[in-house]
Amino acid sequence: MIAAAPIATPAVDLWAIAPIIALVATGVGLVLIRALLRRNQAVTPVCFSVAVVGLLVAAGLLARQWHRVRDDGPIVSLADMVRVDPFAVFLGIVIVAATLAGLLLAYAYLRREDLEAPEYFALLLLSAAGMLMMTTANDLVVVFVALEVLSIPLYVLVAFDRRRLRSQEAGLKYFVLGAFSSAVFLYGIALVYGATGTTSLSGIATFLAGNTLFEQTTLLVGLGLLLVGLGFKVAAVPFHMWTPDVYQGAPTPVTAFMAAATKAAAFAAVLRIVLTAFPQYRDDWRPILWVLAALSMLVGAVAALVQNDVKRTLAYSSIAHAGYILMGVYAASSRGREAALLYLLVYAFMAIGAFAVVMIAAPGPDDAKHSYDDYRGLAVRRPVLGGLLIFFVLAQAGVPLTSGFVGKLELFGSVAQAGETSDYVLLVIGVLSAVIAFAFYLRIAWTLVTAPDDDTAVAAAYSTRPRRVDGWTGIVLAGAAALTLVVGVLPGTFIHFARDAVFF
Amino acid sequence: MTEFYRSYLAVAVLILAAIGMVGFMLGLGRLIRPVRAQEQKYIPYEAGSDPTGTFGQSNVRYYVFALLFVIFDVEAVFIFPWAVNLESLGWFGLVEMTIFVVVLTLGLVYAWRKGVLRWA
Numbered sequence: 001m002i003a004a005a006p007i008a009t010p011a012v013d014l015w016a017i018a019p020i021i022a023l024v025a026t027g028v029g030l031v032l033i034r035a036l037l038r039r040n041q042a043v044t045p046v047c048f049s050v051a052v053v054g055l056l057v058a059a060g061l062l063a064r065q066w067h068r069v070r071d072d073g074p075i076v077s078l079a080d081m082v083r084v085d086p087f088a089v090f091l092g093i094v095i096v097a098a099t100l101a102g103l104l105l106a107y108a109y110l111r112r113e114d115l116e117a118p119e120y121f122a123l124l125l126l127s128a129a130g131m132l133m134m135t136t137a138n139d140l141v142v143v144f145v146a147l148e149v150l151s152i153p154l155y156v157l158v159a160f161d162r163r164r165l166r167s168q169e170a171g172l173k174y175f176v177l178g179a180f181s182s183a184v185f186l187y188g189i190a191l192v193y194g195a196t197g198t199t200s201l202s203g204i205a206t207f208l209a210g211n212t213l214f215e216q217t218t219l220l221v222g223l224g225l226l227l228v229g230l231g232f233k234v235a236a237v238p239f240h241m242w243t244p245d246v247y248q249g250a251p252t253p254v255t256a257f258m259a260a261a262t263k264a265a266a267f268a269a270v271l272r273i274v275l276t277a278f279p280q281y282r283d284d285w286r287p288i289l290w291v292l293a294a295l296s297m298l299v300g301a302v303a304a305l306v307q308n309d310v311k312r313t314l315a316y317s318s319i320a321h322a323g324y325i326l327m328g329v330y331a332a333s334s335r336g337r338e339a340a341l342l343y344l345l346v347y348a349f350m351a352i353g354a355f356a357v358v359m360i361a362a363p364g365p366d367d368a369k370h371s372y373d374d375y376r377g378l379a380v381r382r383p384v385l386g387g388l389l390i391f392f393v394l395a396q397a398g399v400p401l402t403s404g405f406v407g408k409l410e411l412f413g414s415v416a417q418a419g420e421t422s423d424y425v426l427l428v429i430g431v432l433s434a435v436i437a438f439a440f441y442l443r444i445a446w447t448l449v450t451a452p453d454d455d456t457a458v459a460a461a462y463s464t465r466p467r468r469v470d471g472w473t474g475i476v477l478a479g480a481a482a483l484t485l486v487v488g489v490l491p492g493t494f495i496h497f498a499r500d501a502v503f504f
Numbered sequence: 505m506t507e508f509y510r511s512y513l514a515v516a517v518l519i520l521a522a523i524g525m526v527g528f529m530l531g532l533g534r535l536i537r538p539v540r541a542q543e544q545k546y547i548p549y550e551a552g553s554d555p556t557g558t559f560g561q562s563n564v565r566y567y568v569f570a571l572l573f574v575i576f577d578v579e580a581v582f583i584f585p586w587a588v589n590l591e592s593l594g595w596f597g598l599v600e601m602t603i604f605v606v607v608l609t610l611g612l613v614y615a616w617r618k619g620v621l622r623w624a
Contacts (some may be wrong), residue, residue, distance in 0.1 A: 007589065009596040032610055035617040 007440035013077035016084045016134070019058040019065070019092060023129035026054025028285045047118030050109055051125055055103065058132075059096045065089050070500055076138070080200055083138035083504075088339070090501030091135040091268045094345050095261045098433040099128040101352045101476045102257030108470035109253050109359060113367060115161060124257065127153035133263035133453030138276075140189045140199040140226075143269050146272055147233070150265055151178050154258065164366060170249025177232060177242045184458065185229025192277075204277040219408060220284060227288055233266035236326060238296035244303075247315030252367055255311070256355035259318050260348035263325075267344055271329055271337060276504055282332050288332040296323025297433035304440045311370040313440055314354055317396055320437055323345050324411050327430055331414040331423075336500045339410035342498040346403035346487050347396075352394040353480030356413035357385055360467050372447045379448040385469070388481055390445045395484045398434055403487030403494075408434065410495070568620050572612075579608055 030047050039041040066089045069075060074085035102124055102227040110116045130149030137143040151431050155178060159171020193199050195218040196207045213219060247255045273284050300320030307313040325347070328340030335346050361378055365484070377384025395402035469477070487494045547554070586593065586601050615621065 005592055006594060007592040028607055028610055031614050035614040038617050075607065321522075 008471070010079035011077065012082075013075060015419050016075045016077040016082055019096075020129050020132045022054055022058040022061060023125050023132065026057075027122045027125035027129065028228050030118060031052075031238050034122070035477045039362045044110075044116050044118055044452070046241050047121050048103070051103055051121035052100070054125060054372040055096060056098040057129075059093070059100075059127075062089055062092045062096060063414070065294065066093070074504070080202065081139040081351070082136050083140050083202075084136050086234075086338075086501045087271070088135040088268070089339055090498070091344065092132050094264045094348050095128055095131045095135070098257055098260035098264070098348050098352060099124060099131075101260070101356070101480070102253050103251035104472035105256060105352075105356055105359060106251075109251065109367075109471050112467075113161060113251070115251070117160075119340060120157065120160060123153035127151075127157065127257075128261065132263045137269070137272070138201050140192065140201065140273075140277075143459075144182070144186060144189060145267075147182060147229075147269070150262065150343065151182065151233075154178075154254075154262065157254045157257075158246055160254065160478045161251050161367065162339045164368065165251040166368065167251065168249075173242050173249075174246045181229045181232030181239070184225050184232075188229060191225065193222075195219035195222060201272060201277040205279060208278070215229060220281075223281065223285060224288065224367050227270070227285065227292075230266055230270050231292060234263060234270065234326075235296075235319050236292045236322050236323045237299040237319060238286070240296070240299070240322075243319055244307075244312050245316040245320065248309060248312045252355055252362075255315075256352045256359075259314075259351040259355065260404030263318070263322065264344045264348060266342065267325055271340065272504065274329065275332065275337070286330055286332060289326055289423065291324035293323045293330055294426060294429045296326060297430055298323075298436075301433045301436040301440070304444055305436065305441075305443075308372055309370050310372060310375055310444060311355075311358055312353070313444065314358070317437065317440070318351060320433055321351075321396070323433065324408065324430065327415050327426060328411050328425065331418055333414060335417055336411075336414035336454070338495070338498045339407070339414040341501050342410055342495060343407040345494065345498065346484065350392055350395045350402075350404060350478040353477060353484060354389060354396065356473055356477050356480065357389040357392065360469055360473060361385055361389065362500075372443075373446075375447050377448070377451045378446075380451060386416035386448045388477060390400045390448055391481060392484065393441040393444045395488070397438050401485075401488045403414060403484045403490045403491075406487055406491040409496045414478050565623065568615075572615065572620070575608065575611070579605070 030050060033047055033050065034043060037046065040046075064085070065075075065084060069084055069089055070086050074083055076083050103121060106120055106124070110120060127150050130146050130151070130153075133149060134146035136144060137146055155171055158174050159168050161167035176488065189199060192204065195216075196204045198207060199203055228239065232242075235243040247259065250258065274282075274289075278285060297320050300316050300318075300323055304313045304316035304320065307316060325340050325343050328343065329335040330336070331339070351422040358370060359367070361375065361382070363374050373481075379390060391402070395404040398404040398408040412427060412430060414424050415430070582604065583601065586597060590597060
């Protein structure tokens with residue numbers, strides 16, 4: 001046998017990927033605990049506690065990373081594939097917070113819906129690990145692996161309510177379209193690799209800066225396919241078809257988690273790919289983002305107007321919000337990036353808060369009745385709960401003194417700063433969309449404060465005993481409301497936080 | 505036609521040849537074989553006896569076994585090149601592969617405890 005020549009193995013900085021390891025280890029550990037405590041009654045509380053501890057450890061590690069990468073510059077490790085910079089850590093914190101909310105909301109929900117299964121916690125943590133991986137990815141292949149790691153548990157989570165047909169339908173729909181979008185994304189990677197000879201994001205940028213491509217079609221088609229693949233994940237029009245059905249059908253804690261965390265992770269990939277790898281091609285990708293942003297804002301807001309289901313309305317509103325965030329990406333400036341990051345943070349909490357109320361407020365034994373009629377008079381019957389939902393939808397509408405206002409102001413400002421005609425057109429579309437959106441947010445608020453028309457509906461509403469708000473849900477609601485209010489009243493700290501986080 | 509596309513010409517020829525050959529064989533069979541339609545020929549084969557119930561062509565319980573098989577098949581695909589290069593990869597490779605195998609084993613333990621391997 002020939003003497004083996006050592007193969008160079010990359011240096012591994014475990015500290016850089018410690019939060020991901022914490023989440024994966026906890027997720028795998030939960031599977032083991034579940035397997036060993038098969039018939040034990042305490043398995044759900046034990047798994048829940050372990051999951052919470054794992055998330056808090058990840059959050060602690062992220063907090064320590066934040067100070068280090070902000071002061072000493074980014075950590076690049078694993079043969080340039082992982083890049084931990086303020087941008088990644090900021091979105092990592094948003095994702096971990098959203099995961100914690102998805103976890104806390106689920107505890108009482110799973111018992112209530114008779115779905116108690118610790119597998120939920122494991123899947124949630126593994127999905128969150130994929131999202132953290134996505135924020136730190138500096139290589140298209142890592143982005144793809146992260147995309148799969150975050151998506152596959154989500155497919156299962158969406159279909160977690162096995163007995164409810166809508167949940168199964170949503171899971172299948174999300175799975176088929178998700179697999180399709182992954183394939184498109186992968187094809188994009190292949191074409192970009194074909195054009196540049198590398199999959200590393202910084203490597204692509206270096207190559208494109210140093211070489212003029214003789215033939216650009218391959219690269220441009222590849223870039224387009226990458227944007228299509230990610231467009232599915234961020235739910236931008238015209239790749240949004242799955243969103244209303246999946247958000248409506250999924251168990252409500254999963255919907256909250258998806259709206260907040262998946263969006264943050266997918267936007268991390270969008271921002272990093274277009275801004276790190278293709279800065280030379282900004283004249284080519286900016287028009288694409290212009291169209292995506294304009295369509296998302298308009299279609300999302302207009303379609304939300306005509307819905308009869310609160311959960312579905314919120315799903316369409318999340319499409320419109322994806323459009324607002326795309327404006328920040330479109331701006332292609334550090335101000336735009338800062339605004340997009342801030343908006344991802346504030347939207348995560350507005351969405352979690354709104355879906356948390358929806359989870360509690362829906363009448364009936366299962367998580368299916370969310371029509372406007374079911375919500376009529378909620379704020380009269382249960383002032384705190386109804387008031388919170390009104391607060392969260394007004395925040396999403398962008399009323400002053402809420403975080404939504406600050407976020408929208410920053411986004412619109414970042415587009416206005418660029419100052420070309422097409423920028424102003426996009427700005428007008430954005431404001432138009434915000435005005436349309438106001439209509440359906442006010443419709444939700446109006447529904448909550450008006451009493452049902454006929455007596456039978458009143459009787460029906462009062463005959464079902466109102467659902468108690470359990471402690472964990474209470475914590476999530478209080479946290480989301482506090483953050484939405486604090487960012488609205490004292491935005492300074494958070495704008496600084498986002499400003500520190502723009503650095504790649 | 506550029507050199508790039510010409511290099512794929514062989515693939516196109518092969519595809520056409522494959523389609524032509526399969527078409528020829530199936531077509532020839534169809535032309536020369538006798539066709540006597542009988543109802544019994546169109547029901548699932550169940551060891552000679554008439555099928556009972558809604559049993560399809562395959563049992564859905566095979567699905568779990570197929571899934572487990574695929575997992576360990578893919579594991580083998582990863583392990584073979586690793587085993588060949590173990591000396592070159594050294595400790596790094598050993599640690600990585602150990603983590604990989606341990607995670608997979610945990611999955612198997614989970615499936616086992618859940619009773620997936622019992623033919624209930």
